[in-house]
Amino acid sequence: MSEVLYRKYRPKFFKEVVGQRPIKVTLENEISSGQLAHAYLFVGPRGTGKTTLARLFARSLNCLNRAQGSTEPCNTCQTCQSNLNNQSLDVIEIDAASHTGVDNVRENIIANAQVPPFNQKGYKVFVIDEVHMLSKSAFNALLKTLEEPPKQIIFILATTEIHKVPETIISRCQRFDFKKIPQADVIKRLTEIIEWEKVQMDENILAQIARRSEGCLRDAESILGQIISLANGKVTEDLVSLVLPRNNWQEIDILLEALRLNNLSAALNQINKLVEEGVDLDTLHNDLLSYVRQVMLYKIIGSEFVSDLDTNWQNNIKIHAEGFKLADLSRLLNILLNKLSHKQQSIIDQLPLELACVEFLLISQEKQTASNFSSPNSQNTTGLEINPQDLDVLQNNWHKLADSLKSLNHSVSALIKSTHPLQINEKVIVLGCEFSFHIEQLSKNNIKQAIEESLSDILARNIAVNFEVDDDYQNKHQDFKGRSEEGIDELVNVFGGEIV
Ligand SMILES: [Zn+2]
Known part of the structure; x- marks a missing residue:
C-alpha cells in the first residue's frame, strides 16, 4: 500500500510537483523555448523529486499532443502512456547502483545513444539514477558520449552524492540542486492525498509525519500509506503510534534538562528508564542530537530562528538556550557525535550515551567549581579559583x-x-x-x-x-x-x- 500510494500520486504535471520551484521553472522554460541542454545533472537528497522531474521532463518533450509553447504533457497520447507505464523505448532509465547499471552502461548507453529516437519529433532520454556509482571506465565511456552528443539525445544524471561524480562529467551538464521539501509543502501534499483517499486525519498527525520524513516526500507518502492501509477511514493517534516511531521529544527534554542542571544521576536514570521502556536507541540518539542542535541554533540566531519542532517546544528550547553556554552546547554536540559514532562497538547499547553524559558533566562540573564565585547578578565572568x-x-x-x-x-x-x-x-x-x-x-x-x-x-x-x-x-x-x-x-x- 505504502509504495502503491507513492506511485499512485506521482505528479503527472509540472504544476503538481511539490517544491523545487526554481528547477521546475527553468526546465519548463527550456521545454517551451526548445533550448535544451544535452545533459542535465540533478543533485540532491533522496525523495526530493529528481526522478519524478526527470520522467516528467522526458514525457513532456516526447508528448505527441503538446501544444507549441506549452510545457505540460497530455498524459493520454501513445508516447505519454508508454512513458507512464515505463514501456517507452525512448526513455531509458538505468539505476547505476545496481550491477546491471554498472556493467551494461557501455551497451545500454553508448550503443543505444547512436540510435535515433522512435518518436522522430521527440528525444531519446537516458535517466541514470545514482550516477556516482558508475565505475571509472563507465564514466569514461559516458564522458566520450557527452563530449560528442548525438542529436536528439538527452542525458539526465541524478545523484545523492555529487562529490563522487568526476568534475569532467559535472562540467558538461546543466546542474540543478534539489532541496529538501519544506514541511509546510509536505503537509500540503499529504492533505491533498488524504482528501483523494477520503481519509480523515488531524493536521497534527500530518505534521508528525512531515517532521519524521525530514524533507523526503517519498518517505512522507510512504508513512502516510502505511497509516491509511491500517486505518478504517478514521485515523487515530493510537494507530499512528504503531507506524510512526515514538515521539521522544518530551523524554529528551527531561534528559537535556538533567544535563543543563548538572544532574548526572538524573541523566543516567532517564537513559536507563527509556531503555527499559524499549525505546529505539538509534532514534533516541538522532533525536537528542537534533534537539541539542536546535538549542544551539536558537542560542546563536535567537527567536527568529524557525525550529522544525512544534511551537510547544519552542519555549523549552528557549529555556535550554538561556541555560547553556554556547561553548557547552558545541562541546556536548561534539561529545555526542564522537561517542555515538562508536556505538556499534559497544556491548551495552546505552553505554556510549551514558559515557557522553558523564564526559560532558565532568568537565562542566570542574568549570563550575572554578567559576562558582559569580553571583546571579554578577557581570563578572573571569574565573575565580574558589570552591x-x-x-x-x-x-x-x-x-x-x-x-x-x-x-x-x-x-x-x-x-x-x-x-x-x-x-x-x-x-x-x-x-x-x-x-x-x-x-x-x-x-x-x-x-x-x-x-x-x-x-x-x-x-x-x-x-x-x-x-x-x-x-x-x-x-x-x-x-x-x-x-x-x-x-x-x-x-x-x-x-x-x-x-x-
Ligand atoms: Zn502526450
Missing part, C-alpha cells in the same frame, strides 16, 4: 575576620573588609585588594599573621594568606559583598579620602 563550600563559609564569616582584627588595629579591620578572596586551595588563600598600598598595610608581619589565624579559625584548617591587586576589583568585590557600600564608606573615613 562553593569555602566561598559560603567566607562570605558568611567575613565580618568575623574584620572583628577579630579590631583589637589589633581599627583601620586594618576596615581595610580587610575591602578585600575579597580570589583563589583558595587547601593551604593558601589569595585575597584581592584594590590598591597596592593596601597590600603593604596588610602584609605587615603581625597583621598578616592575625589574618591567617582568623581565617584558619573560620575555615577550620591551617591556611596561609597572600594578597594580589585585583584588576577586576569593583565587580568581584561587589559580587562577594553584595551591593553594600558599607565597607567602602568606612574605608573612606579611615583613610581620609585616599580611596577614590
Whole structure:
C-alpha cells in the first residue's frame, strides 16, 4: 500500500510537483523555448523529486499532443502512456547502483545513444539514477558520449552524492540542486492525498509525519500509506503510534534538562528508564542530537530562528538556550557525535550515551567549581579559583575576620573588609585588594599573621594568606559583598579620602 500510494500520486504535471520551484521553472522554460541542454545533472537528497522531474521532463518533450509553447504533457497520447507505464523505448532509465547499471552502461548507453529516437519529433532520454556509482571506465565511456552528443539525445544524471561524480562529467551538464521539501509543502501534499483517499486525519498527525520524513516526500507518502492501509477511514493517534516511531521529544527534554542542571544521576536514570521502556536507541540518539542542535541554533540566531519542532517546544528550547553556554552546547554536540559514532562497538547499547553524559558533566562540573564565585547578578565572568563550600563559609564569616582584627588595629579591620578572596586551595588563600598600598598595610608581619589565624579559625584548617591587586576589583568585590557600600564608606573615613 505504502509504495502503491507513492506511485499512485506521482505528479503527472509540472504544476503538481511539490517544491523545487526554481528547477521546475527553468526546465519548463527550456521545454517551451526548445533550448535544451544535452545533459542535465540533478543533485540532491533522496525523495526530493529528481526522478519524478526527470520522467516528467522526458514525457513532456516526447508528448505527441503538446501544444507549441506549452510545457505540460497530455498524459493520454501513445508516447505519454508508454512513458507512464515505463514501456517507452525512448526513455531509458538505468539505476547505476545496481550491477546491471554498472556493467551494461557501455551497451545500454553508448550503443543505444547512436540510435535515433522512435518518436522522430521527440528525444531519446537516458535517466541514470545514482550516477556516482558508475565505475571509472563507465564514466569514461559516458564522458566520450557527452563530449560528442548525438542529436536528439538527452542525458539526465541524478545523484545523492555529487562529490563522487568526476568534475569532467559535472562540467558538461546543466546542474540543478534539489532541496529538501519544506514541511509546510509536505503537509500540503499529504492533505491533498488524504482528501483523494477520503481519509480523515488531524493536521497534527500530518505534521508528525512531515517532521519524521525530514524533507523526503517519498518517505512522507510512504508513512502516510502505511497509516491509511491500517486505518478504517478514521485515523487515530493510537494507530499512528504503531507506524510512526515514538515521539521522544518530551523524554529528551527531561534528559537535556538533567544535563543543563548538572544532574548526572538524573541523566543516567532517564537513559536507563527509556531503555527499559524499549525505546529505539538509534532514534533516541538522532533525536537528542537534533534537539541539542536546535538549542544551539536558537542560542546563536535567537527567536527568529524557525525550529522544525512544534511551537510547544519552542519555549523549552528557549529555556535550554538561556541555560547553556554556547561553548557547552558545541562541546556536548561534539561529545555526542564522537561517542555515538562508536556505538556499534559497544556491548551495552546505552553505554556510549551514558559515557557522553558523564564526559560532558565532568568537565562542566570542574568549570563550575572554578567559576562558582559569580553571583546571579554578577557581570563578572573571569574565573575565580574558589570552591562553593569555602566561598559560603567566607562570605558568611567575613565580618568575623574584620572583628577579630579590631583589637589589633581599627583601620586594618576596615581595610580587610575591602578585600575579597580570589583563589583558595587547601593551604593558601589569595585575597584581592584594590590598591597596592593596601597590600603593604596588610602584609605587615603581625597583621598578616592575625589574618591567617582568623581565617584558619573560620575555615577550620591551617591556611596561609597572600594578597594580589585585583584588576577586576569593583565587580568581584561587589559580587562577594553584595551591593553594600558599607565597607567602602568606612574605608573612606579611615583613610581620609585616599580611596577614590
Ligand atoms: Zn502526450
